Amino acid sequence: MSQTVRAPVMADVARLAGVSHQTVSRVVNDAAHISPETREKVLDAIERLGYRPNTSARALVRGRTGIIGVIATASVEFGPVSIQRTVEQAAAAAGFFPTSVNLPELSTAALEQAVDHLRTLGVEAVVMIAGHDEALGIVRAQRTGVPVVVAQGDLGRDSSGVGVDQWAAARAVTEHLVGLGHREIVHVSGPLDWAEARARLEGWRQAMFDAGLRPASPITGDWSSESGFRAGLQICQRPEVTAVFAANDQIALGLLRALYECGRTVPGDVSVVGVDDIPEAAYLIPPLTTVRQDFAAVGRRAIDLVQRLVAGEPAEPVPLLVPELVVRSSTAPPPPLR
Amino acid sequence: MSQTVRAPVMADVARLAGVSHQTVSRVVNDAAHISPETREKVLDAIERLGYRPNTSARALVRGRTGIIGVIATASVEFGPVSIQRTVEQAAAAAGFFPTSVNLPELSTAALEQAVDHLRTLGVEAVVMIAGHDEALGIVRAQRTGVPVVVAQGDLGRDSSGVGVDQWAAARAVTEHLVGLGHREIVHVSGPLDWAEARARLEGWRQAMFDAGLRPASPITGDWSSESGFRAGLQICQRPEVTAVFAANDQIALGLLRALYECGRTVPGDVSVVGVDDIPEAAYLIPPLTTVRQDFAAVGRRAIDLVQRLVAGEPAEPVPLLVPELVVRSSTAPPPPLR
DNA sequence: AACCATGATGTTAGCGCTCACAAAGGGGCG
């Protein structure tokens, strides 16, 4: 085993380059007033030694760690994961070090622990990807001392958040269905302590009212295919229903299966729409009409906001992103009146 | 805006408690030989001041950051994401600070940048969740100076890895199919520069030989539903095929759709099996027979290994985890010979 | 010719913490 040689430090570089450590520091942080020759010498020494600055020392003296905490649920669903990925990428691209905490459960204790962990690390800001209200409340209540940005949560009452206009998504879906001639459109919602679930519910309801239709009471799901399947079984009992708007694609997937089981064809007898446009959506039976969201943009905007807040600028509200309806084969006009 | 008061440091606690900073340090790190009263006083002062140790300062003097780097692909697929989640959780549970880098593309440049980023952070170890060979090679070639543990990659030639026995998974699937009476079993593989894809391919091939069957040449996919759909279209042209073993559930999903399109019923005409047991697998049409893997165990073991390597212990090979066949409704005996 | 702005570099201090060592006090034992 090669005896661990001490990693080179700034002083080593300085010695090799024949300059002071401060000059090395200047080159590393490319400050002004360095002669080209000196810079060259220093760069060369750095290269030769394989030197890299010690982040801890730098953070210590600067009083800034450059670390951004990301709190997310441990779910492996397409939406949250996609947002998390893009948040992390955008953070890294902006020169931050993203550090994630993925919570298996959204208990108060778990959240407090997560925040504690992040504070210990010295994060400069926190991005929350839990659209779950209570979670948000707990983190806010912790007085983290650093800016908290919410991605895709309840963005109404607080300006430091970014997300997609779920209300508009639901409206677009409902209007599409109404436009095809549907009148009995059922909504299978997500859990209502999620802001996104509520926004989709409200968008649907509003669009129904606007179309002069009476929205039947929605069925509450939990984002899972299983809940979609159960909802579908209920809908099988209701022959008047000709269209179902599922709060996400997983629910729609379960729905498709239940409808298949009870012999209702899609889209012949019933139209089905989801939200998210998961990669599998185009390959379901039948290919699913759904709503595409630009998750990458959410991530980028979240980090933009973080940068602004870290710099001490006031948080202007970020406009919501506009989702896009993707029409495939799971929607069609309702069957002729019987 | 409350004027930013300097965060309390150890000296502040010491002053308030009437002891030296060193005594505070001892309490914080709960060292031996501290009288109960002193500990009490210090703890009280810490509480009152809301003190928390500065991680950078600590890392600087200790020469250890406690940070573990996780390199993963930016994919949002169930398997990799699940492993990543559990690795992160296990790392946090072990007192480390996990930091992930998710690569949108597996180019050399991107990987080098990722490693560079992690080294800058001062990681003590790296966990790679890319089963992709080349990625692994690039990271290994970087001489990171810290242990690299591979989760779910090519584990054969190197001891510092943990994973599930994909070869056994493929065998179990194939034997299940053979046991049902199938003789023309096609494999739709993952990309063959992925170790897992190769292991599944080999397991299938071996099981076919062992059963005295001639394995037809496999169709190569890329893990996506789309590739599964395309493969399915090919299989539609081959009436002799009565069973398909897909390298993952997404591929199986696309396959199901293609077979549906061309009028081959599942499992009546063709049996289909996937791998991963994604949450949706039970709600496909029909519910998918697949292989369940204990991803949480992979994560835990990876961190166990990391701890051992960081402590300087030799890396004993970790035995592969055994996957579990989950039989649902997409497999049945082949149709009677015509 | 005296002056000072400017660029290039060096010197010093100190960020907040842990490590190594020193020092003080108390009890057991011959």
Place this chain on the structure above:
DNA sequence: CGCCCCTTTGTGAGCGCTAACATCATGGTT
């Protein structure tokens, strides 16, 4: 009663770096 050892606490140095200031040429300006 003196010695030694153990417990408890304190002191000083220094981890690797950046910020602030000091220094020293240089060259244009009056």
